[in-house]
Amino acid sequence: MNLSDLLDLLHVPGGVPASALAADLALITSMSPELAAAPLSSSDPAALAAAYDAHRPRPVTAVVLTANEEERIAACLTALADDVDGCLLIDSGSSDGTAEQALRARPGTRILSAPWADDFSRQRNLAFGEVTEGWLCHVDADEVLVPSHAGRLRRALSVLDHLLPGHDFVVSPVIADHGGSVYTNTQRVLRADGSFRFRGRVHEHPYAPGDFAPPRVQVDVRFDHFGYLPEVIEKRGKRELYVRLDRLGRAEEPDNPKWVYYEVRDGLDPAAPEEEVRAAFALLASVTGDMVPDEPGYRTERIVDSWSLLCELAVRLGDTEALRTYTGLLAGAGRTVEATYYRTLVEAGRLLGRLSALVDGIASVESAEEPANRRLMARLFELQSTLALASGRYETVLPAYRKAAERGAGRSVTEDFAMLARVLAEVDA
Template sequence: MRDKISIVVLAKDEQRCIARCLASITGHDYEILVVDTGSTDKTADIAANHQDVRLVHFPWSDSFSAARNFAVDQVSTGWIVFLDADEWLSERAAGELGARLSEWSGAPNLARLVLTPTIYDVDRAVAEEGVPRVFRADSSIRYRGPVHEYPVVECDGDVRVELGRLGVEFQHDGYHPAVARDKEKLQRNLRLLETARAQDPDNPRWWYYTLRDGLPVLDRDQIVALCETLRDLPSDSARTGELLSTEKLYRLALSTACQGLAALRDWQTLYRYCDELDRLGSPDGTYFRLMAELRTGVLTNRDLLGAVRLRGDEKLVAISAVDPAGRHLDALIVALLGRLRGESEAERYRALCEPWTDVFFDRGQARSPVGEAR
């Protein structure tokens, strides 16, 4: 007999997408629990009128972890799967979910195991791995943090969970600029992150996410201050139950900072951070350094060959904070080919690549002038 599977959807003012989310998981013998945290639109009505949904209400308390932990308490046994309201499963993925969880049911570390689906952003064509969403409801796993919350094993001191790959894709569209703007996600996240930093100042997670989320509105001094704080934090993030080491979060922050510094045209600080990324073993220093040098015209075939060699190192590319799939490097190679070998060679290579968009490129085409995207 298969273990019970409960899919939990946290929702507040999600009438745009919640019907799609719920429709994608019905008909598969899953319990569906919607936790409404104070919707003022038709979200709760849509959920209440869905025959397979159990709707409960939880007053919003400025904490996503509080809402998630409340949901866990509503599910007594079996697997609990968190699916955001702006996510959905394909018919195939919904059918595979039960089989994948059955494969994990005999794992010896169930009390501390959290499974990670693939979160595929359909607008940006980016797949994110490592987002912890699935675990046993009867374990001691609970969430921490008001936003960008993360799971821990709750005991005398929070203990880091163990992760496993679920092998199921969740599709997502909540980061579309229009959606984020309408829901005022930036302002909300920065406010909650300020609370998190005040309550837990030695946790590197809150400093990194402040930089990542706030990048569109941060100035140069704020970017540098956040990176310096991360650099100087205690190195043992395990004591908070945080999944990522302080060094890795610092490395991610430097790559994020380089995007902001490029938009601000602070090339001197960007070059300094590229050197730091090199020291930390990140491939992203090469990318940002060469993109900065494209504006000067001081480039050689050695630069092109270096970019090609980097693109061919799959293990190194996979740890990039820009794009583990390497599409940014393809766009860089196209730009270098155009500068050094001519547009015909650049176009031939471009035809083989997936489009890439960031501070330097718009769907694979170099922005002009370089770095103007802010």
């Protein structure tokens, strides 16, 4: 029996006896194929469950990079009370009360002073020289484990240790931006005695020797992230910092396409003029193109993401040919949701443009109205009002409806208005 088989048995009544093993195993949501195929020490779920009851979990250490985090550090560490055995702060010269707040929230917290060297990976990798046993859980100071998930991380790591004791891999909890994006491939938890180390000055991830991406396990453990709130980004200058580090990475590794991806993603203003968007598109397309990576690695990790970003830039440029190219690549890479979104956006834009042209076409014959065609003009104005509503030409909706009503038509439009009112009432409710 392999791990995938055991996970499948969770969904079979009586497949895995009710036990701590079954409860903790349910926290695993996905994993790399090589881990799913890993053979287990026994083919008997009951024997695995009994052995798990005697299993002693390895220690878990939270690693937090800090630099003037006195307003955030206590909430971060307090939330981890049930999940970690110790905390290690790697501090880049805080001048506020970060250390005091950390020690008050978590007595016994270790604080390692490490001057900032424009390299997040360097800071994170210092933890491997300080902790050599168990697990290292990298948490940012502005991330907080949600209260309902307290204890889950320790349980997930314990069951993974029990079932995969001879395997080295990384574990990804979910990180959700407050009011924004949700990230699942976070790769934040590593074995302290494992072979993986972080790479990249910024947007860092762990890699195996040879720059290969490590096997991964995703778990149902969520942290809420408050660092990308607009006021926080502005106050702490995050955008400027990330762009500067992106450019340093690109200067050091000019043949690595991911730095161009990051520089465009982090640095291109949403309101940038067309010439800047076009230049960014040309640069990113030149370094990624249609290159299909054989497998994820340090230099190929953002190729597919680059195609998605190229689609976004193509939308801004109105380049339908580029959209067809890169949505095809996204679909081939299994990113069907993104491919469908951009394809739909192109087709919807084309159709809305056609509807808008029909609205204008009706307006162009208004001067040709005469008593003999008044009834037909009424129906045309009714149709114009409906088409204007459908195409977002809202300034035309009511004038066209009034013209239709004056000529004895417009009933279908009032029915549309009534339906829209009911929908909006449901939205408000």
